[in-house]
Amino acid sequence: xxxxxxxxxxxxxxxxxxxxxxxxxxxxxxxxxxxxxxxxxxxxxxxxxxxxxxxxxxxxxxxxxxxxxxxxxxxxxxxxxxxxxxxxxxxxxxxxxxxxxxxxxxxxxxxxxxxxxxxxxxxxxxxxxxxxxxxxxxxxxxxxxxxxxxxxxxxxxxxxxxxxxxxxxxxxxxxxxxxxxxxxxxxxxxxxxxxxxxxxxxxxxxxxxxxxxxxxxxxxxxxxxxxxxxxxxxxxxxxxxxxxxxxxxxxxxxxxxxxxxxxxxxxxxxxxxxxxxxxxxxxxxxxxxxxxxxxxxxxxxxxx
Amino acid sequence: xxxxxxxxxxxxxxxxxxxxxxxxxxxxxxxxxxxxxxxxxxxxxxxxxxxxxxxxxxxxxxxxxxxxxxxxxxxxxxxxxxxxxxxxxxxxxxxxxx
Numbered sequence: 001x002x003x004x005x006x007x008x009x010x011x012x013x014x015x016x017x018x019x020x021x022x023x024x025x026x027x028x029x030x031x032x033x034x035x036x037x038x039x040x041x042x043x044x045x046x047x048x049x050x051x052x053x054x055x056x057x058x059x060x061x062x063x064x065x066x067x068x069x070x071x072x073x074x075x076x077x078x079x080x081x082x083x084x085x086x087x088x089x090x091x092x093x094x095x096x097x098x099x100x101x102x103x104x105x106x107x108x109x110x111x112x113x114x115x116x117x118x119x120x121x122x123x124x125x126x127x128x129x130x131x132x133x134x135x136x137x138x139x140x141x142x143x144x145x146x147x148x149x150x151x152x153x154x155x156x157x158x159x160x161x162x163x164x165x166x167x168x169x170x171x172x173x174x175x176x177x178x179x180x181x182x183x184x185x186x187x188x189x190x191x192x193x194x195x196x197x198x199x200x201x202x203x204x205x206x207x208x209x210x211x212x213x214x215x216x217x218x219x220x221x222x223x224x225x226x227x228x229x230x231x232x233x234x235x236x237x238x239x240x241x242x243x244x245x246x247x248x249x250x251x252x253x254x255x256x257x258x259x260x261x262x263x264x265x266x267x268x269x270x271x272x273x274x275x276x277x278x279x280x281x282x283x284x285x286x287x288x289x290x291x292x293x294x295x296x297x298x299x300x301x302x303x304x
Numbered sequence: 305x306x307x308x309x310x311x312x313x314x315x316x317x318x319x320x321x322x323x324x325x326x327x328x329x330x331x332x333x334x335x336x337x338x339x340x341x342x343x344x345x346x347x348x349x350x351x352x353x354x355x356x357x358x359x360x361x362x363x364x365x366x367x368x369x370x371x372x373x374x375x376x377x378x379x380x381x382x383x384x385x386x387x388x389x390x391x392x393x394x395x396x397x398x399x400x401x402x
Contacts, residue, residue, distance in 0.1 A: 020313075020398075129398075176313065176369055176398045177376075188314045188397070203399070207366035 005154065005164050008039030011119040015110055016044040016065065016073075018058035021125030023065060023186040024175050025167060029123065030069045043117050047109045048077035049102055050085025051193060058187040065185065076113040078105055082259055089262065090193055098193050101262075104254045108246055114161045126165040129172040129210075132217045133202045135224035140202070144229055145236055151224040159247060171217065305329050305337055305389050309346065313397035315368070318357055319350045339372070340383040342393065358395075367399040
C-alpha cells in the first residue's frame with residue numbers, strides 16, 4: 001500500500017458497492033488506518049442506481065459495513081442526481097445499452113458524491129483481474145486514450161478529485177480468499193440488468209489464461225503500463241462540459257448527452273457512433289463511442 | 305462417506321439457495337473418492353440449474369475457488385485430491401459483481 005497513495009490528514013472516500021472488492025477494501029483500509037496510524041479520515045460512498053432487487057439489497061450490506069467498520073456512509077442516488085433510476089431507464093430503453101447509462105452515470109455520481117464529502121481522494125476496489133480485463137477491452141476497442149490511462153494506479157490527479165486503485169496488483173482470487181477467511185459480509189449477486197456479453201467474454205478469457213499461467217494477469221497489466229503510443233497519434237483533448245462543468249472531451253459530457261436523450265425521449269442519443277446534435281467537429285475521437293467508461297465496469301462486475 | 309459441501313459467492317443459487325450441504329457420498333467400496341468423482345456427483349445430485357455456471361469440461365469453471373478443508377485445492381492436486389470422511393469442501397465463485 002506504500003505507493004505514496006495517501007498522506008496523513010487526507011479525507012478519503014471508499015467507493016462501496018457492498019461487493020467483495022469494495023468490502024475487502026473498506027476492511028483493509030480501516031484496519032491499516034487504525035493499526036498504523038495513517039491518520040486518514042475514511043468515508044464510505046455508495047451510489048444507488050435504483051435497481052430494485054439488486055442495489056437495494058447490496059446497499060443493506062454497505063449499511064452493515066458502516067456499523068461493522070465504524071465508517072460514515074453517504075449514499076447518493078441516480079434519482080436525486082439525474083431524476084432517473086435505472087429501473088426507469090430500462091423501462092424506457094430496454095436491456096440494450098443500459099449498462100452504458102449506468103456506467104457513465106456512476107462514474108460521475110462518484111465524483112459528485114466525493115465533492116459533497118469534501119474528500120481529497122476516492123479509492124475503488126478494482127483488482128488485478130479487472131485491470132487486465134480492461135486493458136484487453138481497450139485493445140479490442142482500439143481505445144488508445146483509455147488504454148494508456150487504464151493501468152495508472154491513480155488517475156485524475158490534475159482534476160479536482162483523484163481516484164486510486166490500491167488493489168491494482170491484487171488478484172481477485174486473493175480478495176475472495178481474504179473475504180472468505182475473514183468471514184467478511186459481502187453481497188454476491190449478478191446485476192439483474194446486465195447482459196454482460198462483451199466484458200463477460202474478456203473476463204472468461206482472462207480466467208482461462210489464469211488457469212494455464214497465473215502470471216498472465218500481471219503480465220497483461222505490465223503490457224498496458226509499458227505500452228508506448230506513437231507521438232503522431234492524435235489524442236482527444238480533455239475539456240469541460242459546457243453544461244455541467246464535468247471533464248469531457250466533447251462539448252457536452254457523456255452523462256449530459258445521455259440525460260438529454262432520456263429527457264427528450266430519444267434514448268439513442270449518445271449511444272454508439274451517433275453523435276447527437278452537439279457534435280462540434282471532433283470526428284474521430286474514440287471517446288465519443290458508446291462504450292462504457294473505463295472506470296466503471298459493466299454492471300455485471302460492478303464495483304465503482 | 306460423510307462430507308460437508310459449502311457453496312458461496314452466488315453458487316448457492318444453483319442449488320436451491322442452500323449454502324451448506326451435509327451429504328453422504330458413496331465413492332464405491334475400494335475406490336477412493338477423488339475431487340473428480342465428487343464434482344461429477346455434485347453436478348448430478350446438487351446442481352439444479354445452469355450447470356455450465358459450475359463446470360466447464362470435467363472441472364470447475366475457471367474463476368471458482370475450491371477449498372478442501374480450508375486449503376486451496378491447487379495445492380492438494382486439484383481433481384486428483386483424495387477426499388476423506390468428514391472433509392469440508394468449499395466452492396466460491398468470484399464471477400460476480402464486485
